[in-house]
Amino acid sequence: MNDEKLMTLLHEFKQLGATSMGGVTRCVYDDNWSLAQKKYVAIANDYGLYCFCDKMGTIYAATSDHISHKPVILTGSHMDTVVNGGWLDGIYGVVSSVLAVGQLFQKFGTPKIPLCAVSFSEEEGSRFDATFTGSRYLTHQLDDAVFNLKDRTGATFNQERQNRVTELRQVTPIGIPDFKIRSYIELHIEQGNTLDQSPANIAVVTDIVGQKRLLITTKGISNHAGTTQMSGRVDAMRKAVDLMTKIYSSLELMKGLRFTIGKIIAFPNVANVIPEKVDIALDIRHIDQNVLDQAFEQVTQIINAVGATYRLTTNVVATPMDYQLQQQVIRSTKQEKLVGERLFSGAGHDAQVIANSKAPSVMIFVPSQNGVSHVPQENTAEFDLLAGQRVLKRVLYDLAYCS
Numbered sequence: 345m346n347d348e349k350l351m352t353l354l355h356e357f358k359q360l361g362a363t364s365m366g367g368v369t370r371c372v373y374d375d376n377w378s379l380a381q382k383k384y385v386a387i388a389n390d391y392g393l394y395c396f397c398d399k400m401g402t403i404y405a406a407t408s409d410h411i412s413h414k415p416v417i418l419t420g421s422h423m424d425t426v427v428n429g430g431w432l433d434g435i436y437g438v439v440s441s442v443l444a445v446g447q448l449f450q451k452f453g454t455p456k457i458p459l460c461a462v463s464f465s466e467e468e469g470s471r472f473d474a475t476f477t478g479s480r481y482l483t484h485q486l487d488d489a490v491f492n493l494k495d496r497t498g499a500t501f502n503q504e505r506q507n508r509v510t511e512l513r514q515v516t517p518i519g520i521p522d523f524k525i526r527s528y529i530e531l532h533i534e535q536g537n538t539l540d541q542s543p544a545n546i547a548v549v550t551d552i553v554g555q556k557r558l559l560i561t562t563k564g565i566s567n568h569a570g571t572t573q574m575s576g577r578v579d580a581m582r583k584a585v586d587l588m589t590k591i592y593s594s595l596e597l598m599k600g601l602r603f604t605i606g607k608i609i610a611f612p613n614v615a616n617v618i619p620e621k622v623d624i625a626l627d628i629r630h631i632d633q634n635v636l637d638q639a640f641e642q643v644t645q646i647i648n649a650v651g652a653t654y655r656l657t658t659n660v661v662a663t664p665m666d667y668q669l670q671q672q673v674i675r676s677t678k679q680e681k682l683v684g685e686r687l688f689s690g691a692g693h694d695a696q697v698i699a700n701s702k703a704p705s706v707m708i709f710v711p712s713q714n715g716v717s718h719v720p721q722e723n724t725a726e727f728d729l730l731a732g733q734r735v736l737k738r739v740l741y742d743l744a745y746c747s
């Protein structure tokens with residue numbers, strides 16, 4: 345019955361942003377995002393949980409009405425997706441955690457330590473050039489510049505945020521999340537192929553990679569593609585190509601570094617106009633913060649040498665997960681008669697942001713079939729999805745009812 349509920353809800357949420365290519369696009373503050381956050385409130389209310397929404401549009405669902413200033417056990421993930429992403433990234437942890445908290449509350453009543461499920465407004469950075477805005481707001485790590493950001497259509501973060509929070513106010517009160525986080529537990533798909541190739545069904549995350557994203561800009565002067573001589577041009581694309589070639593040559597030599605140029609936008613982005621500006625998004629990651637810092641140093645030297653500029657849109661350090669909580673996950677995995685292993689995460693997570701605010705945090709991973717994610721083919725076997733949720737529920741029970 346409970347198992348059926350998880351699968352039914354995951355399929356329902358998949359429809360909120362389903363694309364013609366078989367993926368899901370549910371970016372922060374879009375129509376489907378709003379429907380999904382409202383649906384989350386309805387699910388939480390059904391279990392008698394106490395909901396509120398913060399000024400970013402993050403929803404909290406707790407086992408008691410007044411969690412103000414109390415140390416709570418927080419569990420959840422993010423509601424947004426990348427563009428044409430998979431059906432499980434983020435939402436798997438969001439749905440599993442609210443069901444786990446709701447079902448424990450229904451069965452065992454008020455816990456000794458309050459439990460609170462959370463559906464973070466945004467984590468991916470796929471609409472505005474800022475990431476983890478939900479968990480950064482909660483942990484006082486968000487700087488105000490975010491509110492002035494514009495998406496591709498020119499819509500501002502702040503206006504979109506305000507409109508959606510006003511909508512959410514119709515279904516749940518607005519509040520300030522001023523509780524203390526005693527522990528944070530996030531259930532997520534692995535997104536890589538380690539668990540898929542191992543006999544284990546569950547991984548406890550030991551560390552999360554450090555990640556920096558740069559939005560690099562080259563400048564030129566727009567003019568006619570046919571009448572402007574090659575010799576006299578100031579072409580932002582020519583500079584961008586030169587810059588990217590240098591970045592590839594330099595970073596490819598760094599062992600263990602993962603780097604991606606996944607977004608490039610020319611302005612005005614017209615076939616027969618020389619670009620006056622090119623924006624390039626570069627994402628770099630490493631488990632060793634020193635190597636990441638060194639890669640960043642190299643990239644900024646290249647940027648300066650070609651006369652480009654950049655803005656750092658993501659900057660999270662390599663982060664260890666809490667050791668005690670890791671042990672707790674390992675115990676619960678064994679109690680569920682599942683095989684577990686330890687793993688580091690190459691993906692960034694809200695758990696990392698929360699851990700950096702000094703709150704003990706941990707993650708539970710389930711396998712991703714063929715190690716694919718951020719694409720429509722992203723999938724996890726039903727057995728594994730259910731197993732992950734059982735482990736999460738057991739961890740929450742032990743921490744909230746037995747300590």
Ligand SMILES: NC(=O)NC(NC(N)=O)C(=O)[O-]
Pocket residue numbers: 433467468469475476535555690691692693
């Ligand atoms: N779990 C994720 O897919 N996270 C992603 N998003 C951020 N913000 O790190 C990423 O790119 O790794």
Ligand SMILES: [Zn+2]
Pocket residue numbers: 426433468718
């Ligand atoms: Zn993701």
Ligand SMILES: [Zn+2]
Pocket residue numbers: 422433434467532
């Ligand atoms: Zn995610």
